[in-house]
Amino acid sequence: MKHLLLGSAAFATLLGASCSTPAAYIDPNGNQMIVDVDQINLQEFAMAADNMVDSMIDSPVFKEIEDRPVYLMIDKVTNNTSQRFDVDLLTKKIRVKLNKSGQVRTLLNFGSAAEAEAPGARALNQEDEFLKKKDPAARKRPNLTLSGKILEDRARSGNIKQASYIFQLSLTTLDGEAIWEDEKTITKQGSKSRVGF
Amino acid sequence: MKKLLLCSLLAAAFGSSCAHDVNEITAANNQARRDIVKDKRFEPDTTLSNKLLCYGINEGETDSGFRKINLELANDSNSTLAVNYKCEWYDDSGFCLNADAQWRTFVMSGRERKSLTLVAPSPKAHDFRFKVIETK
Incomplete structure (x- = not known):
């Protein structure tokens, strides 16, 4: 009985090890x-x-x-x-x-992308417009x-x-x-x- | 009687799984003028090259001056053929412009002929390498 149990456990371990796939890098x-x-x-x-x-x-x-x-x-x-x-x-x-x-x-200084992606650029742009009295209409559109x-x-x-x-x-x-x-x-x-x- | 039943069942199963070939009709005299490219092939997968035939590569340019090619492909088998393909483009110094190109899937019915148009990713593209592999 002991041998049978041991054998089954060893077989199960072996089977588990052979079926699993180790992690590897693949080309995305x-x-x-x-x-x-x-x-x-x-x-x-x-x-x-x-x-x-x-x-x-x-x-x-x-x-x-x-x-x-x-x-x-x-x-x-x-x-x-x-x-x-x-x-x-x-x-x-x-x-x-x-x-x-x-x-x-x-x-990136227009639209929804601006807030998420380039908040710094947008803030600087607005600062320039305010401090240097740059015309907002002259902004790249x-x-x-x-x-x-x-x-x-x-x-x-x-x-x-x-x-x-x-x-x-x-x-x-x-x-x-x-x-x-x-x-x-x-x-x-x-x-x-x-x-x- | 049992054998007869089994045979008819087998025949029915075979008939239902059998793929249909594609018939086509074209004008007898094609009007399009094609600029056919002379090609060089390296085909280690002979099984695929026996099934997927490329019988012409036509080249042209987009309005913005990007090179484009049109491959005339034919499935020479009676069953549906699914392949993955990608096209790598090279500049005039031989550098690859789109090494990160994604494999795309292309499916053809039995005996079907299809055109595949590929556009260069940059106006600098000079040469191309079309790669094709049968799907898993």
């Missing part, structure tokens, strides 16, 4: 990331951002604006999904790519604003779950004219999460 841009139907995964924000930037650059939108450089203000991007995440996971990636492309510079929504749609058939995440973005001029709009849908189907895609 690689295809080893976990794919989970129940939530938007990091790589999907990157996929959506890459697609959106490709679409913006492929459109004549930046060529149409005569004033150079083009200043972009990040307006409201609403998360209308059932999950809680920071929309900067999408917008920051888009901003970085546009900035690297040399097409756009982001203005954005040519374009980026706004959008992230939506979610879910369906189920037996054990199979399906989740679609819809990324909608618009570039709008200060006159309110949407000069570029696009929508990217990412759909996942499955019954459980998996490693790699």
